[in-house]
Amino acid sequence: MSHWSDTLPVPSGQRRDQVPRDHSIYPQLLEITLHLRQAMREHFVQLTSRQGLSLEERKHTQAIREKEALLSCLICRMINLLQSEAASDLELQVPLPSEDSRGDVRYGERAQLSGQPDPVPQLSDCEAAFVSRDLSNRGIDISVFYQSSFQDYNAYQKDKYHKDKNTLGFINLGTSENKLCMDLMTERLQERDMNCIEDALLQYPDWRGQPFLREEVARFLTYYCRAPTQLDPENVVVLNGCCSVFSALAMVLCDPGEAFLVPAPFYGGFAFSSRLYAKVELIPVYLESEVTVTNTQPFQLTVDKLEEALLEARFEGKKVRGLVLINPQNPVGDIYSPDSLMKYLEFAKRYNLHVIIDEIYMLSVFDESITFHSVLSMKSLPDRNRTHVIWGTSKDFGISGFRFGALYTHNKEVVSAVSAFGYLHSISGIAQHKLCQLLQNTEWIDKVYLPTNCYRLREAHKYITAKLKALEIPFHNSSSGLYVWINLKKYLDPCTFEEERLLYCRFLDNKLLLSRGKAYMCKEPGWFCLIFADELPRLKLAMRRFCDVLEEQKEAWIVKQLEDAMRE
Helix, strand or coil, rough: CCCHHHHHHCCCCHHHCCCCCCCCCHHHHHHHHHHHHHHHHHHHHHHHHCCCCCCHHHHHHHHHHHHHHHHHHHHHHHHHHHHHHCCCCCCCCCCEEEEECCCCEEEECCCCCCCCCCCCCEEEEHHHHHHHCCCHHHHHHHHHHHHHHHHHHHHHHCCEECCCCEEECCCCCCCCCCCCCCHHHHHHHHHHHHCCCHHHCCCCCCCCCCCHHHHHHHHHHHHCCCCCCCCCHHEEEEEHHHHHHHHHHHHHHHCCEEEEEEEEECCHHHHHHHHHHCCEEEEEECCCCCCCCCCCCCCCHHHHHHHHHHHHHHHHCCCEEEEEECCCCCCCCCCCCCHHHHHHHHHHHCCCEEEEEEEECCCCCCCCCCCCCHHHHHHCCCHHHEEEEEEEEEEEECCHHCCCCCEEEEHHHHHHHHHHCCCHHHHHHHHHHHHHHCCCCCCCCHHHHHHHHHHHHHHHHHHHHHHHHHHCCCCCCCCCEEEEEEEEEHHCCCCCCHHHHHHHHHHHCEEEEEEEHHHHCCCCEEEEEEEEECHHHHHHHHHHHHHHHHHHHHHHHHHHHHHHHHCC
8 A cells, every 4th residue: 555645746857855745735624524424324324213214124234334344444544644744743643443342343422622623523443443553554454354353253252152140141152162071181290290490481482383292293293194214303393373374384385475275165364364365365266055967065176176167267367386185174164085185185286286284173073984195195296395294282272272283294495494483383392391291191192182082072973963954054064073064044034145234243243253144255154164173061051042142033024025015
């Protein structure tokens, strides 16, 4: 985004910083723009303040509010440009947004000061970023991107449900966390071998991760991924989370503006991670839910679809550097067969693409009849120098707060480049010690943790899918992960992404956080991701709130039909 003054014409032979400017006009323009924004807001308040609206009128009101938000952001851009010029003539203090008890941003009351311009209205976080005099253009983009990505999650963090302290708080079935074995993990992490304070753990670590942890990660992956030979600790890099690893890979494998192919729907955190630092585009390879002659399974990934997406991207002038796979898949929950994996890897080699495979759910397969096959179990890889595996403990062990993610790659150049990010994204020495102790106790993992975790996942999945069947809500049946991919298309009229967003907002109004399909780049509106890896009492309460929203949706339809009939 260029500064407005950068676009002004400069007389021949004169430098830009020598161009005389009359600064007095900027405060006047800024004051007019502020008055314009206040008048616009008052107008929109009048348009949207009616009570007892019908479903159609509510939709119209929502459209008005979206127009207001768009115009507000545009005006804020104007204010940002004018304010930088007016700063020396007009001192403006931009108040921070105020929040009511529900976390909603409210605009301040308009003050009546005789002979004075109206004070600057209180701004949303998004608008505050646009009028910032402190952030760079890049900083503004990051701030707006962060607020748009995490505003609902942040509202949940401020108002979490608690069975005793906050029974009306948000229940989060939208963030993929495993809360089923907190008792086991708490007990294990309090055992004597976990408590170690040594000088080395209190000092700066090896940026790749402490050698003892990398050795244990290599042993752990060799054992649980069924690798044909012992994996090399020198091929391991440890950072604070799998998204940090993915972001680092995006940085070292791509230049800004280049791209990865990703089968969609896919985990939305990758879009944030690839854009924040690396400015790498994720090109969705769209998968359909309908079974057809060519699509023999719902959300089936084929090499033909990969080639079609790749060739289309190249036709548009985009440079694709790699393919991203999640196995088991998130949010669909499918597990790739060894034959399918090999086909995808061969496709990547044919087009000189890197392959990043995220296997963070590899131990969260709760159907005992299904076997997960890691890419590290393959005796030979089509292009092992361009195959990179990510794994972490957040999902399988339910300790996302530890912030641990590991990369395994045979490519020494990638290892070296990603290791540099340990300077910014390393894990504390104390946490690395605890992780090492946790991973090396395979007897406890095999005999206690994994059987219990799989049983509880299976029971929670059984409960949630029985509820969905009783409500006649279709879902994609899977045998892994912490989530179920549900189809709420019948509650959308019409079936659009706008209606999907409105339904998502109704869940939020009922203090229930879900993830909607648009956040996963799903091609079809109406899909939602529902996390079931939670304790049963909270899960039951969440489903009551879920049902309440759907009942309200049905009642609104009935009212609309009656209103339509009366008009006829």
